[in-house]
Amino acid sequence: MDKHTVIEEAIALIPNGADIMIGGFGSPGTPFTLIEELLRQGQTDLTLIKNDANETGIGISRLIENGQVKKLITTHIGLNKKVVDLMNDGSLEVSFFPQGILAEKIRTAGAGSFGFLTDIGLHSEITDKKDIIDWQGKQVKIEPALYANFALFHAGRADTFGNLTYRATAMNFCPLMAMAAETVIVETPNLVTPGSIAPETVHTPSAFVSKVVKIDASGPEYDLMEGRYEP
Amino acid sequence: MDKHTVIEEAIALIPNGADIMIGGFGSPGTPFTLIEELLRQGQTDLTLIKNDANETGIGISRLIENGQVKKLITTHIGLNKKVVDLMNDGSLEVSFFPQGILAEKIRTAGAGSFGFLTDIGLHSEITDKKDIIDWQGKQVKIEPALYANFALFHAGRADTFGNLTYRATAMNFCPLMAMAAETVIVETPNLVTPGSIAPETVHTPSAFVSKVVKIDASGPEYDLMEGRYEP
């Protein structure tokens, strides 16, 4: 039940061509240290699933800039001009979903269901007519669940069994991805013994977690970014 | 934003014929005090949605025994012989779902979706052939979302805005019902000021809660039941 492991072994589980969900809405929740190791090990042809592309030079943008990523499934990459350019020149395939729909597709996989029925964007250009069905007297869209081989994200605190808590807005997609991916690798700066996290405050129960890696989190990615606060 | 109100007014919002989700798996989470007031006010023709029927003489069983309930949507009523008898003699309509499917139907309504695709019980007697579709090369069942006019449940702690936390297994269906019902009435023995509950530990955010009622919780329903512990 002890899932604590070293980062090299955890990331070495990932083969070329893997589908990987990456936690984080912007920086909070992004597993910068796990990403760094993935960059070092150099797995290629990856499909990444993340809310955004981080910003140029940090997080998954580094994997994309390094040519390790074949496809990005995301919701908004407006804060990363470099990745927008790579998309526009055709070197990166990008697939967009509305933010809550991406979250719900992942959560639906996490619940062991195959898809859900929605009306979001039903008559917009994001909907392919073949996904629309007539059901109970109205038109609805079938949105398929989105599974992945791996999920990588950051947790503010974890015990060695893999019970997790997230800090503030670092929660975002992480608990959903934990449920949806086959193998779930978590980095945390605060690794504690089982029993240290009150069972009522656990955000992600250990059953959804495969590997826990203790990290340092002293790098600049984990610190404040300039210009994003009031002077 | 202050949702604190008196129990009489909160329960008086419920008309005859309402659909009401009731929290609780067994006793924990069951809003015994709100139910008592519903018994006193006497609304009839109710459809109740609850994991179980509590046990004879307590909780929603009292509403059923009192003839206020037309229909029960549930998953298992094996611990309540009285309600099983009322079902068998035709005086109570009962509709059963697998437990996780009932939870997921409620959660799907809570997410603002219309239904989800599942294979649970696909080829069993609980599945009507009309709900099966061929989709992506396999058969799946469309399970519709389950909405309700009201949700009533117990929270271990609440602030006056309606941020809630649950204790131990009293969580069960409560956070799902909070999302799925139009009007959500919560009883709590611990009503605190906004800011008293750390934002990371909130189980149900205030946006999903309509009314908060402070209760005494000194009655025997809130205490241990005999014979359920090791002697």
Added chain:
Amino acid sequence: MSLERILKRAAHEITDGQTINLGIGVPTMLVNYLPADRDVMIHSENGVLGAGRKASVATADPALIDAGGSYITTRPGGAFFDSAVSFAMIRRAKLDMSVMGAFEVDQEGNLANWKIPGKFSPGIGGAMELAQKTKNILILCTHQDKHGNSKILKKCTLPLTAEKCVSRIITDMAVMDVTKDGLVLKEIAEGLTIEQVVQATDADLILGEEVRSF
């Protein structure tokens, strides 16, 4: 200047007790125009209810941002939650109002603010669900683009974010309401005439009973 006029006017739309979402960009700046005692619950789609003003270096927490990436403060009685719950809140219409920007908005209340084909397509973000599911959509935008073309149209030309979703539009020139009869001119900016506003607007404007200045 025109931005400030829009924000000052928009601040009056926010009343005590509301739960609102402020879109990335100009709408987010609205926080700074609200009276300090305005008792609102601001939702940010990355998982916050109870967002406050931008944080300072001293108060900023690297794990606490709004959907635009700025470090924020929170008010007492707030909560954090995951993205599925955040959008459940949106799709279940628990927000009283969403304040959004626009590339184009038309007299039927159609809104285009997510994509300019061939020029700007960074993704959808939360806009589509907010626009489609929030009870009241308040649009804040300049009345005309930098080439002097009206953003307030008879009919949107860009891909829509959502159909017939807009309630009210506040620009640097006017306040307009989408009604079942069409787009009603309610207020004009101080110093302008009704004729000037009509002239600058592609949409058909219905003159309200009383057109006030703001």
Added chain:
Amino acid sequence: MSLERILKRAAHEITDGQTINLGIGVPTMLVNYLPADRDVMIHSENGVLGAGRKASVATADPALIDAGGSYITTRPGGAFFDSAVSFAMIRRAKLDMSVMGAFEVDQEGNLANWKIPGKFSPGIGGAMELAQKTKNILILCTHQDKHGNSKILKKCTLPLTAEKCVSRIITDMAVMDVTKDGLVLKEIAEGLTIEQVVQATDADLILGEEVRSF
């Protein structure tokens, strides 16, 4: 007596590091037959991972029960969660084993344990999802009903909980494995002969290479 034999034998199926669900009734009693140092994570579908033995009056908490309604203790490293997450765990096959009772189980591994039409239909509970989605289903039941009829059948007659889901069956008379070739007799209760077990069983039993006593 026969119950104790089943439970004692079943306790050997639970190994360190497993995550398991114990069904209401006999399976739940298994907790008391595990060695104190057996390092398992017990799931209860009402929203617990890390359930322990039944609580005493002194340790019982009115808000902490298992799915059968008994007050329980929890182990360090446990967690509480809502019913949707609890069944997500089940449907995503995060449990290594579910231990369940049975009215009938057949040689193809079909299981009937939720309904006896016209006699017993208290509802489905969590059984259908546990049976359909858990990797290993261990059935604990008496070999025969009180009228002496075999519960281990060629073909179930009652409405199924799930098809072809059972891995192993432990009764007061035998331990049997469902294999692709059929139902294999692995062990028989001490004091019984293979013939007696075969006699008491409706299903076709394949004799394992070595049939041991337990």
